[in-house]
Amino acid sequence: MTAAASSASGEPVDAIVVGAGLAGLCAARHLQRAGRSVTVIEASDGVGGRVRSDMVDGFTLDRGFQVLLTAYPEATRQLDLGALELRAFDPGAAVRVGSRFHVVGDPLRQPATLWSTSVAPIGSPIDKLRLLALRRRVRRTEPAQLLRGTDEATIDHLRSAGFSPRMIDRFFRPLFGGIQLDPSLSGSARMFDVIFRMLSDGDSAVPAAGMGAIPAQIAAGLAPGTVRFGTRAVAVESSAEGRSVRLASGDVITGRSVVVATEGTAAASLLGLPAVGSKRVACVYFDAPSAPVSHRYVVLDGTRSGPVLNVAIMSNVAPSYAPAGRHLVAAAITDPADDLDLEVAARTQLRSWWGGQVDGWRHLRTYRIEHGQPDQTPPFHPRQRVALGDGLFVCGDHRDTASIQGALFSGRRCAEAVAVATAS
Ligand SMILES: Cc1cc2nc3c(=O)[nH]c(=O)nc-3n(C[C@H](O)[C@H](O)[C@H](O)COP(=O)(O)OP(=O)(O)OC[C@H]3O[C@@H](n4cnc5c(N)ncnc54)[C@H](O)[C@@H]3O)c2cc1C
Structure with missing residues (x-):
């Protein structure tokens, strides 16, 4: 017909x-x-x-942990950002190394993080100076320009910029592995530069009512x-x-x-x-009676202690994501194995971070997304x-x-x- x-x-x-x-x-x-x-x-x-959100027992669950980078030129051009009532993460991350969490901030935007960033065991002082130099370079170059020129794998790009293996493994891999669903850092260095610039220029944020x-x-x-x-x-x-x-x-x-x-x-x-080609991703959500940390940084696993690459306490960033008195924990996993019980794996890993409180968390939902992002090698x-x-x-x-x-x-x-x- x-x-x-x-x-x-x-x-x-x-x-x-x-x-x-x-x-x-x-x-x-x-x-x-x-x-x-x-x-x-x-x-x-x-x-x-x-980019959809579900309401489950009063929690707002985005279908996979994701954020809007407010520096995206098209977001400013096409969206009414004010009406979205954006709630921003703190710029930087809390990186778990050994049994401790270290704030790696953006001292140029949050001077109070200068000390913690300088002493965080994610790389040498030279690595951190290189990080500032990288920030300066990408902010001086137009995004369209960053997307031109020769391209290579992000990992080669970072190595040739002089970053140490420790800095790559403890900082870039969990951060960009999570954003670009690519912990191998084999994706395009051009894309890495653009994302790094967006992170440096603006906030990572979610709308109060969810990404949907x-x-x-x-x-x-x-x-x-x-x-x-x-x-x-x-x-x-x-x-x-x-x-x-x-x-x-x-x-x-x-x-x-x-x-x-x-x-x-x-x-x-x-x-x-x-x-x-497609990159796969998953997200496990828990309802927690209390938040395991009080800050608004995304938490990165600097030592790959399990399949969870990063964790966000969504209710610290956007209290509207959880009912009053409850907290929402999002654990993101890239390229999840088909036969892995993601709830069990996430709980086991996070118990090693935050102890027995994790056993009291209620599993809300697990999303497995077959097509998270297209391959852009x-x-x-x-x-x-x-x-x-x-x-x-x-x-x-x-x-x-x-x-x-x-x-x-x-x-x-x-x-x-x-x-x-x-x-x-
Ligand atoms: C877990 C996760 C985290 C992410 N994190 C971020 C992030 O933090 N920041 C960021 O910028 N980006 C992020 N992304 C990427 C971003 O979400 C996508 O790049 C973007 O949403 C893609 O939009 P699209 O319209 O191109 O495709 P889609 O959103 O895939 O839309 C395609 C639509 O087509 C429909 N469709 C498919 N086949 C058919 C058919 N045969 N007939 C009719 N309809 C059909 C689908 O149902 C769907 O609604 C993330 C993605 C995921 C999955």
Whole structure:
């Protein structure tokens, strides 16, 4: 059966967007603002894709620990950051080495952390001076410039900048391994530089109502009824008669253009593009009667004492994430083994950090995310083609950087290309 995705006038819509993650929502909003008619089809039951939050027993659980870096240029451009009521982490991290936690702060933003940072056993004094030099270099260079030039693996980049193995293992590996879901540090050095700059320029923050508030804000800017949930695309075609999307239900919908805004693996299969590898990640959430630490730093495991790479006491950062008198602990695990009981493994590891109190924590939920981020190994080229010809378009973090910034940017620049193509 063929069903045209119709605009109010009954004409086929200008664009069918497949996927209501950040990229698809941005593309749809941008196109509607440019006067185009748009239908978004989304396989799941809500907007946000990888950026969704669930309410469980009064706790706000993001589907995987993640943060918005407020320095992302597209966040400033496309989001109403004030309305998100952002709650920021302290800049830096508390790194666990041996049986102690050491605050490695940003002394330029928090002078009180100068001493703890200087004495933290994560590297030599020269390593820490190199860290300042790295910060200065990336802040002096435009992000677009950081994404150009020769690329190499992050670990080689750090070694050639003179960082010691101790500094790499105890600081960069848990911090960037967690952010880029890449504890091997084999990902693009260009991306490392950009993320390091974003961390130095702004805050790592979450909206008071959970990360899902970000896509919800964008979706609120769409015309009512734009998004059709529970609607999965199984094929995308372009012919002389027009563009069509075959749905899992067997229906076919047609439009003047089709924007595939799914994650990279699905986009590759729908459009016949080169395969995109995926990085897996998991997050185990616990309800704790009291917080194991009182600060707002992300806690890093500097010595790989188990599968948990970093821990965030979400309720210290955003009290609204937990009911009054309770605390929310998020334990993030990269590349989790299929047969590992993540709750048991996380509890065992965190008991070795914080003792018997951990046995009193109630397991809330574990998320395993098969496609956390697309692989972006060097040489990494952002700004990949979004206009594929014949009315077909593609966007998503796999076309730009593997991040919220990349998804927002990709959605916008794809919409600009569609708007040009559907101008007449
Ligand atoms: C645990 C985790 C932590 C992260 N941490 C951070 C972080 O701290 N900071 C940061 O910047 N980024 C982080 N990221 C990355 C960031 O979330 C993503 O880069 C971004 O959300 C990707 O958005 P997208 O719109 O490109 O894709 P997606 O969010 O994957 O959206 C794709 C949408 O398409 C839908 N879809 C798929 N196939 C079909 C189909 N056949 N038909 C219809 N619909 C379909 C999906 O259901 C989904 O809604 C993290 C990701 C994860 C998973």
